[in-house]
Amino acid sequence: xxxxxxxxxxxxxxxxxxxxxxxxxxxxxxxxxxxxxxxxxxxxxxxxxxxxxxxxxxxxxxxxxxxxxxxxxxxxxxxxxxxxxxxxxxxxxxxxxxxxxxxxxxxxxxxxxxxxxxxxxxxxxxxxxxxxxxxxxxxxxxxxxxxxxxxxxxxxxxxxxxxxxxxxxxxxxxxxxxxxxxxxxxxxxxxxxxxxxxxxxxxxxxxxxxxxxxxxxxxxxxxxxxxxxxxxxxxxxxxxxxxxxxxxxxxxxxxxxxxxxxxxxxxxxxxxxxxxxxxxxxxxxxxxxxxxxxxxxxxxxxxxxxxxxxxxxxxxxxxxxxxxxxxxxxxxxxxxxxxxxxxxxxxxxxxxxxxxxxxxxxxxxxxxxxxxxx
Numbered sequence: 420x421x422x423x424x425x426x427x428x429x430x431x432x433x434x435x436x437x438x439x440x441x442x443x444x445x446x447x448x449x450x451x452x453x454x455x456x457x458x459x460x461x462x463x464x465x466x467x468x469x470x471x472x473x474x475x476x477x478x479x480x481x482x483x484x485x486x487x488x489x490x491x492x493x494x495x496x497x498x499x500x501x502x503x504x505x506x507x508x509x510x511x512x513x514x515x516x517x518x519x520x521x522x523x524x525x526x527x528x529x530x531x532x533x534x535x536x537x538x539x540x541x542x543x544x545x546x547x548x549x550x551x552x553x554x555x556x557x558x559x560x561x562x563x564x565x566x567x568x569x570x571x572x573x574x575x576x577x578x579x580x581x582x583x584x585x586x587x588x589x590x591x592x593x594x595x596x597x598x599x600x601x602x603x604x605x606x607x608x609x610x611x612x613x614x615x616x617x618x619x620x621x622x623x624x625x626x627x628x629x630x631x632x633x634x635x636x637x638x639x640x641x642x643x644x645x646x647x648x649x650x651x652x653x654x655x656x657x658x659x660x661x662x663x664x665x666x667x668x669x670x671x672x673x674x675x676x677x678x679x680x681x682x683x684x685x686x687x688x689x690x691x692x693x694x695x696x697x698x699x700x701x702x703x704x705x706x707x708x709x710x711x712x713x714x715x716x717x718x719x720x721x722x723x724x725x726x727x728x729x730x731x732x733x734x735x736x737x738x739x740x741x742x743x744x745x746x747x748x749x750x751x752x753x754x755x756x757x758x759x760x761x762x763x764x765x766x767x768x769x770x771x772x773x774x775x776x777x778x779x780x781x782x783x784x785x786x787x788x789x790x791x792x793x
Contacts, residue, residue, distance in 0.1 A: 421769050422758050423449035423493070423724045424751055427651070430729035430743055432467035439469060440490050446747045449768055450493035452537065452649070452726050455523070457516050460500060461509055464587075464689075465730055470496065472519055477783050480526035488775045493724075494527070495649070496520055497537025499581060501588070503559045503600070504543030513541075514789045517567060517578075522786055525574040528779040530618075535579045535648055536571070537622055540564070540600040540610075544589070553606075560600055561613045566792035572618040574784070579648050580607065581622045584631075587689035591671035596691055602627065604638050611646060624651035624728065629706050630694040632657075632665060636708070639715045650716065652727040652750050654705035655694040668692055695732050700753025701746045702733040713757040725754060 426448050431439040436453075443451055454467040471479070487494050498520060500513040520536045527534040546555040564578075571578050584602030589595075601607045607621055623642070625635035639647075662682045663669045668691035669684065677684040685691050697705040727750045729735040734746025755766035 420722050421760075421772055422722065423768060423773075424652070424754060424758070425450035425452055425493075425495075425724040425726040426747060427452045427454065427726050427728040428469050429454045429465045429467045430727075430735050430747065431469075432465075433740065436469045440486070440492065442744060442747075443492060444490060446744060447751055447768075448727070448747075449491070449773060450495075450724055450726075451487075452495045452497060452724075454498065455496050455520060456498045457500070457512065459512075460498075461506075462500060465735070470523070472516075472523065475523050475526070477526055477781060480523070481778060481780065484527065484532075484776045484778055491770070491773055491775075493533065493774075493776060495533070495535045495537065495579075496524060496527075497535075497579070499537065499539040499583075501539065501541030501585075501598070503541045503556065503563050504545070504547075505541060510541075511789060514563065514567070518570065518787050518789065518792075521567070521571045521574060521576050521578070522784060524576045525784065526781050528777055528781070529574060529576040531575065531779060532776045534776075535577050535620075537579050537581060537649075539583070539585065540580055541585075542598045542600055544593075544595075544598075547595075556600055557606070557609055557613060560610060562793075563789075564610075564619075565614055566789075568614055568616050568619050570787060570792060572616050576618065577648065578619045579622045580610075580619070581651070582607070582624055583627050586668070586692055587687070589688060591669075591685035591688050591691055594668075594670075596668045603631075604641060607646070608643070611643065617645070620646035620648045622649040622651055622726070623647055624653055625707055625712060626651070626653040626655045626696070630655045630657055630692050636711050636715045639712070639719060639721075642719075644719050644721060647721060648723050650721070650723065650725045652699065652725050652754065653730060654697045654699055654707045654709075656697050656703050657706045658693045658695060660693040663693070665693060696730045696736070698727070698729060698731040698734055698746045698750045701731060701749035709753070710757060713754070725758070727751070 585598040586596035588598035
């Protein structure tokens with residue numbers, strides 16, 4: 420089977436669902452990973468809400484399946500927040516929102532339709548600042564996610580963790596920038612040992628390892644392929660820095676100190692590591708060998724979607740819809756010769772391999788909350 424190319428819909432926060440589907444058709448992808456963030460959430464970076472999660476039942480699920488089949492697209496859903504740390508009130512809201520998304524995925528067919536639920540885990544820095552803090556975060560993860568994954572497994576739904584460390588989630592006044600537990604492969608392997616259920620896995624984004632100076636090809640070589648369900652198409656161009664180096668984050672210091680010393684300093688939480696977000700094939704080159712990366716995925720039998728997560732400086736960050744679409748098209752064209760056989764129309768996805776979503780007609784189930792599960 421040829422790997423389909425999808426788009427993560429955070430790139431189209433300016434558009435509603437119908438308009439986003441139109442753009443997907445124009446770009447020539449085979450699916451959408453629908454962002455369904457809380458409308459009252461605390462994040463303001465690369466978020467979108469493309470489904471009405473407050474009014475979603477069996478009828479809405481059936482209509483959505485028909486809508487996507489009509490456009491020859493497949494789908495998943497997700498929201499990415501801190502579920503084990505941060506403000507306690509927001510933490511509970513994030514946990515309950517994940518339970519809501521699991522119910523929605525169930526109504527859409529769950530694993531039967533390959534409708535997965537993407538999430539972060541987050542990190543608890545109160546625990547992390549203590550001796551043994553990493554271990555304590557793993558135990559907190561087990562306490563919170565054990566019941567969540569059991570619930571998902573009962574409904575035939577799989578949860579997927581993205582490996583972004585969310586390096587900008589804390590003030591530049593803090594030393595560390597590790598803010599999401601599955602940000603390294605070692606943590607993900609430990610997570611699966613702590614919760615052996617098959618109903619959780621990962622979305623791997625190579626860009627996050629690239630700026631950590633980690634070989635993404637070697638990460639895939641050591642990944643449990645039964646857990647890997649999605650690949651994010653996003654990269655970085657690393658920019659070596661002679662003042663701060665490239666292992667530790669740049670820090671917040673008084674502006675007058677920096678000017679007198681003639682050194683750069685952090686002016687916002689997201690500028691602390693020295694890289695530029697890119698899309699393969701669009702404008703800047705990047706610091707990942709995409710041919711080697713795709714080849715190791717093929718060698719290891721990866722059959723899932725490649726999802727374009729457009730956060731590129733030259734594309735999404737321009738705020739211009741033309742540049743956003745252009746970046747996505749360039750990524751599709753860049754990947755096509757690596758993924759597909761050559762035909763009369765060039766390197767294109769074989770549409771005969773597309774499978775429509777099944778109308779599963781699931782019976783409704785009550786919405787659960789964390790206080791019921793713990």
